[in-house]
Amino acid sequence: MMEFCGINPAVLVASLMVASVPILLAAIGELVVEKSGVLNLGVEGMMIMGAICGFITAVSTGSPLLGFLGGAAGGAVLSLMFAFLTQVLLANQVATGLALTLFGLGLSSLMGQGYNGIKPPLTEALNFGPLSDIPVLGRILFSHDWVVYASVAIIAAVWAVLKYTRTGLILRAVGENHDAAHALGYKVGLVRLLAILFGGALAGMGGAYLSLVRVPQWTDGITAGAGWIALAIVVFASWKPWRVLIGGYLFGGISVLQLNLQACGSRIPVEYLSMSPYLITILVLVIMSSGRGRAALNAPASLGQSFHASR
Amino acid sequence: MVTLEKRPSPSRFWSAATPVVAVALTMLAGGVMFALLGKNPAEAIRTIFWDPLFGEFAWYLRGQLLVKAGPLILIAIGLSLGFRAGIWNIGAEGQYIMGAIFGASVGLAVFPTDNRLIFPAMIIAGAFGGWLWGMIPAILKTRFNTNEILVSLMLVYVAEKILSKAALGFLRNPEGAGFPGSRNFNSYPAAANPELIAGTGMHWGVVMAFIAVIFAYILLQRHILGFQIKLAGQAPRAARFHGVNPQRMVVLCLGISGACAGLAGVFEVTGPAGQISIDFNVGYGFTAIIVAFLGRLNPVGILLAGLLMALTYIGGEMASTNLGLPAAAIQAFQGMLLFFLLAVDVMTNYRIRLFTKGAA
Numbered sequence: 001m002m003e004f005c006g007i008n009p010a011v012l013v014a015s016l017m018v019a020s021v022p023i024l025l026a027a028i029g030e031l032v033v034e035k036s037g038v039l040n041l042g043v044e045g046m047m048i049m050g051a052i053c054g055f056i057t058a059v060s061t062g063s064p065l066l067g068f069l070g071g072a073a074g075g076a077v078l079s080l081m082f083a084f085l086t087q088v089l090l091a092n093q094v095a096t097g098l099a100l101t102l103f104g105l106g107l108s109s110l111m112g113q114g115y116n117g118i119k120p121p122l123t124e125a126l127n128f129g130p131l132s133d134i135p136v137l138g139r140i141l142f143s144h145d146w147v148v149y150a151s152v153a154i155i156a157a158v159w160a161v162l163k164y165t166r167t168g169l170i171l172r173a174v175g176e177n178h179d180a181a182h183a184l185g186y187k188v189g190l191v192r193l194l195a196i197l198f199g200g201a202l203a204g205m206g207g208a209y210l211s212l213v214r215v216p217q218w219t220d221g222i223t224a225g226a227g228w229i230a231l232a233i234v235v236f237a238s239w240k241p242w243r244v245l246i247g248g249y250l251f252g253g254i255s256v257l258q259l260n261l262q263a264c265g266s267r268i269p270v271e272y273l274s275m276s277p278y279l280i281t282i283l284v285l286v287i288m289s290s291g292r293g294r295a296a297l298n299a300p301a302s303l304g305q306s307f308h309a310s311r
Numbered sequence: 312m313v314t315l316e317k318r319p320s321p322s323r324f325w326s327a328a329t330p331v332v333a334v335a336l337t338m339l340a341g342g343v344m345f346a347l348l349g350k351n352p353a354e355a356i357r358t359i360f361w362d363p364l365f366g367e368f369a370w371y372l373r374g375q376l377l378v379k380a381g382p383l384i385l386i387a388i389g390l391s392l393g394f395r396a397g398i399w400n401i402g403a404e405g406q407y408i409m410g411a412i413f414g415a416s417v418g419l420a421v422f423p424t425d426n427r428l429i430f431p432a433m434i435i436a437g438a439f440g441g442w443l444w445g446m447i448p449a450i451l452k453t454r455f456n457t458n459e460i461l462v463s464l465m466l467v468y469v470a471e472k473i474l475s476k477a478a479l480g481f482l483r484n485p486e487g488a489g490f491p492g493s494r495n496f497n498s499y500p501a502a503a504n505p506e507l508i509a510g511t512g513m514h515w516g517v518v519m520a521f522i523a524v525i526f527a528y529i530l531l532q533r534h535i536l537g538f539q540i541k542l543a544g545q546a547p548r549a550a551r552f553h554g555v556n557p558q559r560m561v562v563l564c565l566g567i568s569g570a571c572a573g574l575a576g577v578f579e580v581t582g583p584a585g586q587i588s589i590d591f592n593v594g595y596g597f598t599a600i601i602v603a604f605l606g607r608l609n610p611v612g613i614l615l616a617g618l619l620m621a622l623t624y625i626g627g628e629m630a631s632t633n634l635g636l637p638a639a640a641i642q643a644f645q646g647m648l649l650f651f652l653l654a655v656d657v658m659t660n661y662r663i664r665l666f667t668k669g670a671a
Contacts, residue, residue: 041460081650090315090661091653094399094460098600099653103646109639110348220639225468232461269480275472278465282451285462290455308317308661 007260010139012253017140017148020252022047022206022214022223024151026230027237027244028158029202034234035162036195037175037302041097042082043203044227045104050075050204051211052108055120055218058208064123068147068208075204076197078104083196087189090306105221115218123147123213147209152245154202159241171195175300178307188307203227225278232281236288238298247284254280315661325658330605330616333652340651341644350634358633359626359641372625374512378583379624381517382407382575384617386599388523389571391608392530393564396543400565402448402463403572404596405470406441410573411580412470412477413440415493415587418502419482422494429501434515434577441573442566444470449565453558459565467596478589493587496580504582516578520617523571527610540564572596594642601649620645 026043033040040046053074058067082100085091126149128142162168173181174191182188210226211218229251237243258273266273338360342352363372386403393400400406414437418429448462477483482493496503507513531537543550543560551557575595584591602620606613627641 085650085653089654089657091656095604095649096653098401099646099649102597102601103643103650106639106642106644106646110637110643113637113639225465228461228464232465235458235461269476271472271476271480275469278468282457282462282465285457286451286455289457308315 007257007264010136012256012260013140014143016249016252016256017144018252019214019256020248021148021151022210022226023230023233023251024155024244024248025147025206025209026203026227027233027248028151028155028241029199029206030230031234031237031239031241031244032158032162032171033195033199034303035175035239035300036171036192037178037300037305037307038086038192038196039093039097039304040079040082040100040196040199041094041231042078042100042104042227043097043199043230044223044225045101046075046078046200046203047104047207047210047227047230048108048221048223049078049104050207051222052111052115052207052218053204054208055115055211056111058120058212059115059118062121064121064212067120067212068205071208071212072201072205075207076201079196079200079203082200083193086306087192087196090308093304093306101227109220112218112220118217120212120216145213147205147213155241155245162241172300175302178302178305182307182309188309192307203230206230229277229281232285236284238288239300240298250284251277251281314664315657316664318660318662321659325656326607329652329655329659330607330612332655333605333648334619336651336655337644337648340647344640344643344647345636348636348640350630350636355630355634355636358630359623362629363622363625368629370510372629374506374510375625376618376621377512377517378514379621380617381514381520382579382595383599383602383620384614385516385520385523385575385578386568386572386596387602387606387613387617388520388527388610389568390599391603391606391610391613392527392540393568394544394603395531395608396540396560396564397547398561398564399460400445400448400463400568401460401600402444402465402467402596403568403599404592404594405463405467406444406569406572407576407579407596408467408470408474408592409444410437410441410570410576411584411587411591412474412482412576413437413443413573414577415482415496415580416477418496418499418581419494422499422502425501427501430504430581433502433581434574437573437577438570439573441576442570444573445565445569446562449562452561452565459561463565471592474587474592475589478587482587484586491589495586496582497585502581504578506582514578514582516575516582519574519578521614524610524614527613531610536563572599598645601645604649604652 026047030040030043050071054067054071057070058064078100082096085096086093123145125143125145132138132142162172170186171191174186174188178188207223210222215222233244233247233251236247255277258276262270262273338356342356345355346352363369386407390400390403414433417436418433421429444466447466448459451457451462452459478491484492484494504514504516539550539555542553543555543557580587580591598620602613602616606616623641623645627638630636631638
């Protein structure tokens, strides 16, 4: 196969699959939250809390698996605060989401004191035996750690649940019209609380993947906007699970490619390369939001509105 | 059981009391946090909120209060107009950086000069830079229906990359022996933004912040535009019948908030910061979001909230040097404040009822 500036396409694809795991997990979690009619803009905050909680758990227990659970717990606890404010106290969701991010950034940096420069325990690649020796495909499909496969499996599961199960139907009903769902006897608040917790746990797990595998160490502000990109991917995906996968791999691909170009001394200045993921996010938002394929048409109808059962 | 009952109209009492209660609750929760960090909570709270105003070094720190509050107030005033209209510009940090870069570029382009007119020109360039950066989400929203929250936030990261390019590349001090950062404006009198009255911390940016407060007050209380902004936020449908053009609202609000943030940026870089450096921005654009909410999106409230938030910055630095409190603790503290504010705000719009059986 053609090699461009020392970049092997198979390695590139394999590494973009790794690079996109954090945003994939966060985005599919947020998709479920938004499907229930809640706009949680605190993804960045939940991710970074997951990153530090996961890191601390993994370092202190020596187990990366417990680290991911710790990360998920960290994200979920923060999302519980969001749920309390927006579902019980009916606070504005946009403002609360921002508060979650600002608070999460501060608290994570506080918790991370003394954890800089430490290496977390290694998350090993699964052993597929001879399968991973297949040329090209082996590198792309059978060389990863379990989280890479889990992220795809979770997307498949979310898709199946939303499309084929009663749970999915209730979730969508609550998101499309909370008054009607309430009138039918569904517990709008409870459904949304569970969705928010699910989103928080996945965002936290995505954050933990950053600090445990992707980077892998703890630095302040480690997420660097990944949570916001995850939010953009939900819009890109027009709230459809499989499109989250496409969006995630697209962005993973761009960030890996720009890192590779930086490393091989491209003539484009480093600053311009490193701003490309953000610029492309904007570009994609523009394309998806305008014209006939308007993503907004697919948005859950009750998205971002508080629900107060007056009767 | 406890239930919420919607008030027919927001409570004026709770609207005013919310920030006070929220600050008190934050102090309590913050005290717990400081205790968990192994610090004496009472001492930490006193160091943050009392010592900068009345302590041993108050003569110096009081001046710092205006230095920190100026940009916060200026940015928050701009943001508050958009927030009132339901237009969420959360990229003020990026607009602040771009304002600083534009303003500094104009000043550095004509270096050296004694012509004092260069300073107003830089200010205008700074406002323009911020406005321009705010116009990107505005145009994309009006033209392509793109979400302004995500675009304005993405542009913060882009602005940070441009800033590092500026500090290391096109604005780097040619006589700086290769160190990153631009020429220092404190040794470039015509372009500097000095302290106007020694010891007060008053500089042109603070003056501008006060002017912005007055303008915003008049705009919201006396001008049709202010009425339209409020209407667009509270009743979008009614606003359309009134003839408010939502597109125009977006361009206007993002433009004003961008220009305000840009102004804050250029005043900061020519004054307290002194030069364009990789990290001259310290997150005022994000903290200003808290200031705007804490001030209840009201100009006078924002003035007070900006001073309070400036106090936490200064007190936080004090607590960091004197008590060894991590700087991040203050950031968490400020985030907590916004949480409590939003939580207590439920009282403004709802009444808490003890649900009794048999009541209709």
